[in-house]
Amino acid sequence: MADDKDQDALAEEWANALMKEEGGADAAAGADAAGGGSPDDALADEWAKALATQEVDGVKKEKEQSYLRTQTHEPEFKDMTAEHKAQRQNPGTKRDLDFILDIPLEVSAELGRTKLLINELLQLGQGSVVELNKLAGEPLEIFVNGKLVARGEAVVINEKFGIRLTDIISPIERVKQLA
Numbered sequence: 001m002a003d004d005k006d007q008d009a010l011a012e013e014w015a016n017a018l019m020k021e022e023g024g025a026d027a028a029a030g031a032d033a034a035g036g037g038s039p040d041d042a043l044a045d046e047w048a049k050a051l052a053t054q055e056v057d058g059v060k061k062e063k064e065q066s067y068l069r070t071q072t073h074e075p076e077f078k079d080m081t082a083e084h085k086a087q088r089q090n091p092g093t094k095r096d097l098d099f100i101l102d103i104p105l106e107v108s109a110e111l112g113r114t115k116l117l118i119n120e121l122l123q124l125g126q127g128s129v130v131e132l133n134k135l136a137g138e139p140l141e142i143f144v145n146g147k148l149v150a151r152g153e154a155v156v157i158n159e160k161f162g163i164r165l166t167d168i169i170s171p172i173e174r175v176k177q178l179a
Contacts, residue, residue, distance in 0.1 A: 011059045014052040109152075109163050110141045139166055148177060 112132025124130070139151035140163055152163040169177075 007059045007062070011052075011056045014055055018049050018052045105144050106146075108143045110143065111154075112138075147174065149174070 112134035114130060114132050116130070139153055141148055142150040142152060142163060142165070149169050150165050151167040151169075152165040155162045155164050
């Protein structure tokens with residue numbers, strides 16, 4: 001703090017000296033116009049004024065930085081290890097996963113697939129039959145975002161198609177499908 005006061009006093013002295021010199025510089029400039037002063041004196045005055053302005057700006061920046069240093073504090077983080085250990089010891093406790101409940105997913109059911117040549121595709125018309133790779137009675141496959149998650153059978157409920165799930169794919173089977 002003592003250094004700040006010394007710097008402030010020094011900056012004020014410089015500024016006061018410049019103000020006095022400016023008054024003298026104006027008189028000297030009038031004398032220069034009349035042909036009485038040297039150009040070196042005017043240049044020296046300009047340099048002194050620039051240095052004083054720079055010093056004042058430096059002091060202001062230093063004061064601002066010291067103020068900001070006093071206003072900051074170390075961040076405080078919540079200790080999550082205790083909660084994590086408690087969840088491991090009590091596997092029946094429910095995890096807070098509410099934040100993922102609003103994520104939209106694309107769910108699709110696949111009856112079967114086939115490959116067609118462009119010529120065959122162009123010859124299709126109303127009443128044409130496309131043969132699929134699955135047999136009648138085989139379960140439909142349910143995909144979530146393009147990944148197989150379950151199998152089921154087609155049902156009709158209130159004049160709409162639905163799927164009754166008969167088999168949920170285990171995580172091990174899902175990993176095997178990725179490879």
